Amino acid sequence: MSEVASEAARRRTFAIISHPDAGKTTLTEKLLLFGGAIQMAGSVKGRKAARHATSDWMALEKERGISVTSSVMQFPYEGRIVNLLDTPGHADFGEDTYRVLTAVDSALMVIDVAKGVEERTIKLMEVCRLRDTPIMTFVNKLDREGKDPIDLLDEIESVLGIQCAPVTWPIGMGQRLKGVVHLVSGEVHLYEPGRNFTRQDSTIFPSLEDPGVAAAIGPQLLAEVRDQLELVQGASHPFDQTAYLAGKQSPVFFGSGVNNFGVQPLLDFFVEHAPAPRARATTTRDVAASENKLTGFVFKIQANMDPMHRDRVAFMRVCSGKFSAGMKTFHVRTGKEVKLANALTFMASDREIAESAFPGDVIGIHNHGTISIGDTFSEGEVLSFTGIPSFAPELFRRARLRDPLKLKQLQKGLAQLSEEGATQFFKPMMSNDLILGAVGVLQFDVAAYRLKDEYGVEASFEPVQVATARWIRCDDAKKLEEFREKNALNLSVDASGALVYLAPTRVNLQLAQERAPAVEFLATREHA
Ligand code: G4P
Secondary structure, three states, rough: OOOOHHHHOOEEEEEEEHHHHOHHHHHHHHHHHOOOOOOOOOOOHHHHHHHHHHHHHHHHHHOOOOOOOOOEEEEEOOOEEEEEEOOOOOOOOOOHHHHHHOOOOOEEEEHHHHHEHHHHHHHHHHHHHHHOOOEEEEEEEOOOOOOHHHHHHHHHHHHHEEEEOEEEEEEOOHHHEEEEEEEOOOOEEEEOOOOOOOOOEEEEEEEEOOOOHHHHHHHHHHHHHHHHHHHHHOOOOOOOHHHHHOEEEEEEOOOOOOOOOHHHHHHHHHEEEEEEEOEEOOOEEOOOOOOOOOOEEEEEEEEEOOOOOOOOOEEEEEEOOOOOOOOEEEEOOOOOOEOOOOOOOOOOOOOOOEEOOOOOOOEEEEEEOOOOOOOOEEEEOOOOOOEEEOOOEEEEEEEEEHHHHHHHHHHHHHHHHHHOOOOEEEOOOOOOEEEEEOOOHHHHHHHHHHHHHHHHOOEEEEOOOOOEEEEEOOHHHHHHHHHHHOHHHHHHOOOOOOOEEOOOHHHHHHHHHOOOOEEEOOOEEEEE
């Protein structure tokens, strides 16, 4: 096997999808601990060690002169290289969160046992559906009272439309939590608060029948678990690798992130079963990860908020070949040769800027606005990766200028900000308004701040009657013209010049769709 093929085969590139507060950050910290990203002396309390990790990470960012706040975390585990791509979640939720999911090979869904499937998880899951991304599930906070596990699996199946295959099963919950049973290996992992840090630090019995189990959890709970398992094994699906890889079935794990319980079985299963980088579609052909020539695409652009460093970092997912520091690449959209001299890599354990990257890895490329979302890099071949869309914004505001003479700067600023992909900018056909769309509310504050700071424009953003946006496509030129005339009041163009329908209400959108059956209303727009 070539170096590229074998390095690709051991990569596991994924993201965590969850609703805020389900425990994504906590679980991330635990996973990094397993990866040895943080040096541990003896038994360190998880959270404390993790705080230390965060500050180390920030120091690293300072050193590199740019904020890449845990955008990508890479760590080795059991002979594999795991790349965890961050999905900004709380106030920083935005279109980038969605687009990160186009750059991963699989996802891990974290669900709060008490809250079940929540709204943001549903949205993120819809994005995973676009590419049938394989998903594993971690049901978190088992140390608290929550929903009955069987009901919870039903909920996941019915709300998210994905089959569940429990791989671990909880023994008790909340105050009564005693452990988990591994349904594939049969092992019983005892829950011992303050321990469970690693396998070595845990009590593990080979099976439920081991006399030690009855002694540890008591005959009553043991009988309950046996009954439950009978029910579960009768009613649920056994793990099926093919169904998982097709995005049709999700293996499910139970545990408690903050107690680091149930995390190692999840990680062990993950590195073994989650997909390595697979072939990706381009405008001309499918590119296999094992190909020797470098290809990759840009899925995220992060501007530096530090005025001392006015550059941007473009995050490129490597799809094939090997990246070596200083190599020359071909920037397909501009047709220019670009030397990738000081690209960033994101190795959590190795503080050096690494010299190479392989399929599944992400590198950060410094630039001054020449690189856009969706751009492809190659070693000369003209091809563009597909499946890196813009997503219809969910929030809209009208830009209001303090100084009307600065309209030009405002337009330029909004257009450039929208190239970075966190916000989108629309010009209605029938008015002089400038409308900004985003999927997270913080983006409007960031836009206002940056317009002032970088373009010298004081603007505020006020509410506007737009509920949702759809890109318009119609192959029949006559029908399209007819549609444009009839709907001019609701039509606008985005920064790329594409036609967009801005619907004042969801009902209006539905009616418009019914009235124009020949016209497609698209919730995503391809960059390529
Ligand atoms: P997020 O990134 O998904 O938003 O969630 P995060 O990890 O920040 O966790 C949200 C809260 O849930 C945190 O509490 C965290 O400690 C807690 N949590 C995470 N995993 C578990 C678990 O397994 N059991 C229990 N009981 N709680 C858990 P917080 O009070 O907001 O923060 P902190 O003061 O604990 O840091």
